Amino acid sequence: MATVGSCSGHEEEDVLLDGHAYIGNKPNHTTAVDFTRNFERLxxxxxxxxxxxxxxxxxxxxxxxxxxxxxxxxxxxxMVRGFILFRVVIRSRHRFCIPMEDFDYFVYNVHGRALYRITNPAPLSFHDDVVGLLPRPFRTSARCSVAALVPTPNPSVFALHVFHSDIGRWASTQVVLKDPQQDFPIKIPRNARRLLSHYPSTVITIGGEGGTMGWVDLWRGILLCDILSPDPVLRGVPLPLPRVLFKPDGEISSDHFGCPKPFRRITFINRPDGRPCLRFVDLDVSCTRLPDEDESGRPSFWFDSWSVITWSNFKMSNSFDDWKNDCMPVHADIIILKEQMRMQLLEYKLLRKKPSQDSKSVSTNAERKLENLWVSQPTPSMLPPNIVYLIARAEFMHPKAYVLAVDMIKREVHGVTEFGTMRELAPDIICIPGSVSPA
Known part of the structure; x- marks a missing residue:
């Protein structure tokens, strides 16, 4: 299969990109310049x-x-193989709920030191979650395609909006779901009927001659589309079933199927052996709502346990059987926490004391265990393939975030570091996985 990776001919390395850019002048060998719609240099x-x-x-x-x-x-x-799609808004009249037409959208080629403002899609309207980026095979430019897939009232028809930088404008067409994803192998309970409809929550780029992209409903499956085809259609690829469907107590609530991004993530990987694959990670958590609120008035929770499991898919066909477990689920209570890592977690105040039942004091435990750490947003590493990154916080919605690297084979904490401080209220994504060529 020809993929995006075949365009550059360069080995790529993992990065975890802060989901919001910093405003500041820090030039280096990657610096590039373009203009906003109002002719201000960016x-x-x-x-x-x-x-x-x-x-x-x-x-x-x-x-x-x-x-x-x-x-x-x-x-x-x-972010796709050294290309970054981002948006800025300058002097908007709207303080909250800034409309799409106020944004300037840019594609930035890190390797080629190229910055390119793309045409604002208004009057089209769609969420960032449904927007994907396809780099084109010119290393020294920001030539690319940007595409958004939007559901319509007909579940078998979607609106595909595509921008090609060499054309310079958006084009829209309706695409049909020609090959729906395989039926679920189990009966879906009434409270899990959310799984029966496809609502994209992220986009992956596969590439190749057809410019294949995948719109992923992280609870359900993937809709693949060759956006460079003159007659694009959609075809389904299922994802591993949510583990909540197999809970022994059988208690399933519609609350289990809210935003999936804190619990599930997928990446497309060009492996060194030449075999492209999908890697999928699922974080299963058990938490308890505490009777009090934190100092900011937000609800307070206690994590009882969590576990992580990863799958790989080398065939990418319409079959649940294509997904193979990389290893057994790794439960937090069996993860090895060496003394150096434990001290680091204590320094970051991630292993704090546990509240008592009346929430007015803390228990006599000196520190909480790893399984009680608040974690979210699992991210599979591209290389090495055995690492999963988790966002960790001292408590629910705490503005300061850390990254915990877990080795799924050795079942140990591989590393921990401060990632950043939340600058937007309740962002759904804190880190963006991607890759770049080595410096």
Missing amino acids: VASFWRAPPPLPSTLYVYSPDISDPAAFSEAPRIIR
């Missing part, structure tokens, strides 16, 4: 760090003296 620079350390995108304008002119922190939408 400068982008990428600073790479090896995971679990965060890589960072810096954005600033020498024509804007007041950083507050940026109405919100620039948001990274997608």
Whole structure:
């Protein structure tokens, strides 16, 4: 299978990109410049760090003296093999719920030092979750395609909106689900009927001659589409079933199927052996709502346990059987926490004391266990394939986030580091996985 990776001919390395760019001037060998719609210069620079350390995108304008002119922190939408799609908004009249037409969208080629503003899609309207990025095989430019797939009232028909940088405008067409994903192998309970409809929550890029992209409903499956085809259609690929469907107590609530991104994630990987594959990770958690609230008035929770499992898929056909477990589920209570890692977690105040039942004092336990740590947003590593990254916080919705690297084979904490501080209220994604060529 020809893939995106075959375009560059360069080995790629993992990065974890902060989901919001920083506003500041930090030029380096990747720095590139373009103009906003109002002809203000916009400068982008990428600073790479090896995971679990965060890589960072810096954005600033020498024509804007007041950083507050940026109405919100620039948001990274997608990163694919050294290409970054992000949006900025400057001097919006809207303080909240900024409309799509106020944003400037840019594609930044880290390797080629190229920055390109793409046409705003308005009056089209769609969420960042359904927008994907397809780099094109020109290393020294920002040539690319951007595509969004939007559901229609007909569950077998979707609206496909595509922007090609060499054409310079958006085009829309309706695409039909020609090959629906395989039926579920079990009966779906009434409270889990959310699984019967496809609502994309992220997009993966596979590439190849047809420009294959996949719109992923992380609870359900993938809709693959060759966006460069003159007559694109959709075909389904199922995902592993949510583990909550197999709970021994049989208690399933519709609350289990809210936003999937805190619990599930998928990546497409070009392996060194030439075999492309999908890697999927699922985080299963058990938590208890505490009777009090934290100092900010938010609800308070206690994590009782969590476990992680990963799958790989080398065939990418319409079959649940294509997914193979990489290893047995790794439960937090059996993960090895060496003394150096434990001390690091204590320094970050991640292993704090456990609240008592009346929430007015803490128990006599000196520290909480790893299985009681608040974790979310599992991310499978591209290389090495045995690492899963988890966002860790001292408590629910705490603004400061850390990354925990778990070795799924050795079943131990491989590393932990501070990732950043939340700059937007309740962001659904804190880190964006991606890859770049070695410096």
